[in-house]
Amino acid sequence: MVMDKRTPSQAVDRVPAAFNQVPLLDYTMDHADIMLLLLLRFSLVPGWMRYPHWAGVSRVELEGPNVNAILTPYSDDASAAYSISLFAANSTVVKCVWGTETILIRTYGKGTDALIDRNQEMMNFVILSRSGLSPKVHGRFHNGFIYGYVDGIPFSASDLKHVEKYPLIARHMARWHKVDASDIIEPTSQLFKTYYEWLDSIPEKFTNPSVDATVRSFITIDRLRKELENLEAELSKVDSPIVFCHGDVNPMNIIYDAESGKIDFIDYEYGFYRPRGFDLGNHFCEHTGFDCEWELYPNPEFQRKFLREYLEAYDSSKPVTEEDVTRACAEANKFSLASNLGWGIWGLVQAELSDLEFDYPGYSKMRFDEYFRRKKAYLAM
DSSP states (O other): OOOOOOOOTTTTGGGGGGHHOOOEOOOOOOOOOOOHHHHHHHHSSTTTTTOBBBSSSOOOOSSSSSSOOOOSSSSOOEEEEEEEEEEEEEEEEEEEEEEEEEEEEEEOOOTTTGTOOOOHHHHHHHHHHHHTSSSOEEEETTTTEEEEOOOSSOOOOOGOOTTTTTHHHHHHHHHHHTHHHHHHHOOOOHHHHHHHHHHHHHHHSOOOHHHHHHHHTTOOOHHHHHHHHHHHHHTTSSOEEEEOOOOOGGGGGGEEETTTTEEEEEEOOOEEEEEHHHHHHHHHHTTTTTOOOOGGGOOOOHHHHHHHHHHHHOOTTOOOOOOHHHHHHHHHHHHHHHHHHHHHHHHHHHHHHSSSSSOOHHHHHHHHHHHHHHHHHTOOO
């Protein structure tokens, strides 16, 4: 497999003092060792030594894309409970709850350093927490970290078009896009730089012969590189402000608090400066889910309503015209091409690295097929 060729993050020599003050434990966690994972949390933060022993559980094997279990501690405190979930391909997460206090312990997924800059992810917490857009990071270790919990429930796919909820997404995305992180990282787009790095992480030959044959039946690395180069040139002509983007606003990353009526975005591993059109177009693609049900892609009427909400929140100093909305529609749809091409490449990297039972080659093919199907029409907008 081709090794990860990424250069160190631009932000390495500009890391704020707050980053270095996050406690670091010199340890690499075994994903399956829940006992150590919990004790790790205790070793980092004073006052969490209350429950140092665990009843009946020393090791838990995780299987499938979403596993939940309750761990019972040696304690008279009935409010203490622990759950563990395996989310997608990126990490293992342990949720610890004592009364009203909740934290998450995350260990990085197998091989995901080829896809995610973990130093950048940690700095995203620093950047966002000072703007009130993320919880606090309590500690870190070599292959994970411990951070605060965002209360609420994830959106469903149907919530994305709910008349009272989609404006919350548009306004919250606008708030993200107004974050100024220029004192920490260079405000230049990393979109295609990241895609080329992912492309370099795709093996010349997949370890699994079946996967190798499947991928070769619908795409080649040379074809992908040429498409990236052509799309980068086309999108460079689009007037799309460079902003701090979330990069993955899908339903599971939108947490809704019904009591307050507010939302938060979670999972910041793909956060960085990009053209705002990417966050908008990528979110439209996320309406279709991992099954890529393209009939769920927002129609023009919905796009205009969503983008008007976004533009009004992004700059309230001037009225939003119909022409503004039309330009934003073209911007979002053009960058949806980058979403399809990029996540398709991501899927091919995962096809080699991930140990989850998921059809990554099939997913990539669906993203590539939609890219080629829409390319001519969207670039002509």
